[in-house]
Amino acid sequence: DxxxxxxxxxxxxxxxxRDAVEAALARLAADAHAPAANLMPALLxxxxxxxxxxxxxxxxxxxxxxxxxxxxx
Numbered sequence: 001d002x003x004x005x006x007x008x009x010x011x012x013x014x015x016x017x018r019d020a021v022e023a024a025l026a027r028l029a030a031d032a033h034a035p036a037a038n039l040m041p042a043l044l045x046x047x048x049x050x051x052x053x054x055x056x057x058x059x060x061x062x063x064x065x066x067x068x069x070x071x072x073x
Contacts, residue, residue, distance in 0.1 A: 016050035024049040025059045032063040
């Protein structure tokens, strides 16, 4: 259920080291800016630091943007 999942996420984010998450997301952003960089090591670092999927995707969206489908009529 949604409430239980929200509580689980809150528990994980409360128990993590914020500095480690910020450093991992900064590395991910830096690597994403480098065209030839392999993003997998930075993604794994972010996951091991307990960054949420939303934080990771937000970081990547800041670099690459978000796809918006344009309907054709």
